[in-house]
Each structure stands twice: as structure tokens, then as C-alpha cells.
Amino acid sequence: WIAAVARRGAALPGAEIDWPGGWPGALLLAAVTVALTVAARRVRRHPWTGAACVLLLLLAVVRPAPLTRVVTGWPPPGWKYAMCDVGQGDATVLATGAGAAVVIDTGPDPRLVDRCLRALGVTRIPLLLLTHFHADHVAGLPGVLRGRTVGAIETTNLQDPPDQSASVRREAAAARVPVVRAGPGEQRRIGGLSWQVLWPPPAPVPVADGPNDASVTLLVRSAGLTLLLPGDLEPPAQQALLRAYPALPPVDVLKVAHHGSAYQDPALLRAVRPRLALISCGQDNPYGHPAPRTVSSLRAGGATVLRTDRDGSIAVTGTGPGLRAIPTGP
Ligand SMILES: [Zn+2]
Numbered sequence: 001w002i003a004a005v006a007r008r009g010a011a012l013p014g015a016e017i018d019w020p021g022g023w024p025g026a027l028l029l030a031a032v033t034v035a036l037t038v039a040a041r042r043v044r045r046h047p048w049t050g051a052a053c054v055l056l057l058l059l060a061v062v063r064p065a066p067l068t069r070v071v072t073g074w075p076p077p078g079w080k081y082a083m084c085d086v087g088q089g090d091a092t093v094l095a096t097g098a099g100a101a102v103v104i105d106t107g108p109d110p111r112l113v114d115r116c117l118r119a120l121g122v123t124r125i126p127l128l129l130l131t132h133f134h135a136d137h138v139a140g141l142p143g144v145l146r147g148r149t150v151g152a153i154e155t156t157n158l159q160d161p162p163d164q165s166a167s168v169r170r171e172a173a174a175a176r177v178p179v180v181r182a183g184p185g186e187q188r189r190i191g192g193l194s195w196q197v198l199w200p201p202p203a204p205v206p207v208a209d210g211p212n213d214a215s216v217t218l219l220v221r222s223a224g225l226t227l228l229l230p231g232d233l234e235p236p237a238q239q240a241l242l243r244a245y246p247a248l249p250p251v252d253v254l255k256v257a258h259h260g261s262a263y264q265d266p267a268l269l270r271a272v273r274p275r276l277a278l279i280s281c282g283q284d285n286p287y288g289h290p291a292p293r294t295v296s297s298l299r300a301g302g303a304t305v306l307r308t309d310r311d312g313s314i315a316v317t318g319t320g321p322g323l324r325a326i327p328t329g330p
Pocket residue numbers: 089090134136137232258259
């Protein structure tokens with residue numbers, strides 16, 4: 001029971017406090033303990049002050065989403081799409097209704113994706129889509145499953161890297177969530193959200209860049225918004241995608257492929273000419289993502305570019321001239 005309480009406590013949003021290590025940390029802990037003991041004695045004489053302190057402490061640790069929304073102003077009301085700041089990786093969210101969303105990828109760290117979904121108030125996930133099995137897209141899975149109901153997990157058809165694919169299967173089985181494969185051309189609708197799976201094609205899968213080129217790619221429509229979400233597709237698959245769908249429409253939002261790497265097919269960018277180009281990448285990542293030339297060619301094409309390493313998590317609201325990307329800030 002004690003272990004269960006500890007686990008639950010450690011999973012709460014306000015459970016992490018950076019504390020200095022070594023002697024300075026120990027001395028600080030001793031000083032804080034003495035101060036708290038003295039304060040507790042005084043507070044005993046003022047029960048209402050004591051109750052207020054307990055309430056404040058509880059709110060600081062539990063951080064309920066409606067409260068953080070009032071304090072931080074994020075996410076904005078009526079958000080349709082959000083790109084979570086999960087460091088070097090991808091985790092993005094399509095709202096389907098109050099407390100519900102389709103989640104695409106989990107980022108590399110369970111704590112970061114859990115924190116973002118909590119801020120967004122997402123408790124029900126009818127579908128979790130994993131574009132491919134690289135760790136920066138699937139290793140955060142336990143954080144998505146934590147305390148949420150997930151209807152199904154949909155994946156690409158290339159089970160590579162095999163160890164990541166196996167651990168997704170294990171975690172899904174432990175949480176009793178069925179795992180299905182995305183079919184090319186598959187179309188789905190949940191409320192005002194609908195999408196089509198454009199990629200990968202049926203087996204044999206393209207192996208030019210292995211898992212990246214097998215990324216499940218979605219064309220999404222959500223209450224007047226059009227979005228293209230191409231995972232980590234590399235130019236060979238981007239070109240094949242454009243050949244398969246030559247009439248790909250212009251989009252409001254592009255999740256820039258492969259964290260804004262230098263390798264983007266210019267013809268695909270011209271075809272979809274996004275109004276908002278959103279890049280998910282980690283601060284000072286060793287890959288140099290996003291590439292300056294990718295950012296400048298997106299801007300030259302008329303896109304407003306935001307990136308999670310500088311802007312934090314990003315939520316998209318509005319349509320037409322009212323389209324907005326609202327970042328949390330770093
Ligand atoms: Zn990636």
C-alpha cells in the first residue's frame with residue numbers, strides 16, 4: 001500500500017522539485033524542515049490559515065487542468081490541434097471533444113507527454129496513432145496510458161526497430177489496449193474530426209530510410225482546418241506520396257516532417273504551401289534540427305514557422321483569417 005501511495009504521489013504533476021545535491025542540499029533540507037516545524041506550531045493557533053496552507057499545497061501538487069488554464073492561459077479555448085513540447089521527438093494532439101482527443105505519437109519521455117495531455121485536459125483517447133517505432137515517437141507511451149482510457153493503438157506496418165515495436169506491444173497488452181495497423185486509404189471520422197491515411201502504401205514497405213519512410217501520414221480535417229501530419233517521412237517517401245496524391249490540397253497546418261530536418265521535398269512543400277508550419281524539436285539537439293534552410297524555405301513559401309524548442313507547446317485555434325498558433329512560451 002505504501003509503495004502504491006508513493007507511485008501515485010510521484011506521478012502527480014507537482015511532484016518534481018529540483019533540489020540541490022550533496023551537502024548544500026542536505027543543509028537546505030534541514031533548514032526548511034526547522035522552518036516548517038516552527039511555522040506549523042504557529043499555524044496551529046490559526047486553524048483557517050492552516051486550512052488555507054493545506055489547500056494551496058494540494059493545488060500546487062495536483063495542479064488541476066482548469067486551474068492551470070486560468071493561471072497560464074494555455075491551452076486557448078476551442079483549440080483544435082496541439083503540438084506538445086516533448087524535447088527531441090513528436091507528440092501531437094487532435095481535439096475531438098471535451099476531455100477527448102486523438103493523439104499522434106508519444107515523444108521520448110512519459111513525464112513530458114503526460115504533463116502536456118494533463119494541461120490540455122485530455123482523459124479519453126479514442127485512438128493513439130504511432131507513426132513509426134523510433135523511440136522519439138513511442139518511448140513516452142506509458143505517460144499517455146497513465147490514468148487515461150485509450151480505445152486502440154494504430155501503428156505502421158514496418159515493425160522496425162523490433163525492440164521498440166515489441167515494447168509497444170507489451171505495454172499495450174498490459175493496459176488491455178488493442179493494437180491495429182493503419183491501412184492505406186483508411187478514412188475515419190470522430191465528431192467534427194475526420195482524417196485519411198495517405199501513407200504507407202500496402203506491403204512491401206519502402207525501405208529507403210527504413211522506419212522514417214514508413215511513417216503513417218495523415219491528411220486531417222477538423223472544423224474548417226486542414227492539416228498534413230507526415231511523421232518523419234524523408235524525401236524519397238515524400239516524392240512517392242506526392243506521386244500517389246498529385247491533387248494534395250493546400251493545408252492550414254503542416255507538422256514539418258522529421259523535426260524540420262534539412263531533407264524536405266520542395267515540390268511537396270510547394271503543393272501543400274502551409275499557413276502554419278510547426279516543428280517539434282529539442283533544445284540544442286545534436287541533429288541540428290530544424291535546419292535553417294528548411295525554416296527559411298517554409299517562410300519564403302508564406303508560412304509562419306513555430307518550433308517547440310523556442311516556443312514550447314503550441315496550440316492551434318480558429319479558421320480562415322482567424323487561424324492562430326498560441327505557444328506556451330519556453
Ligand atoms: Zn523522429
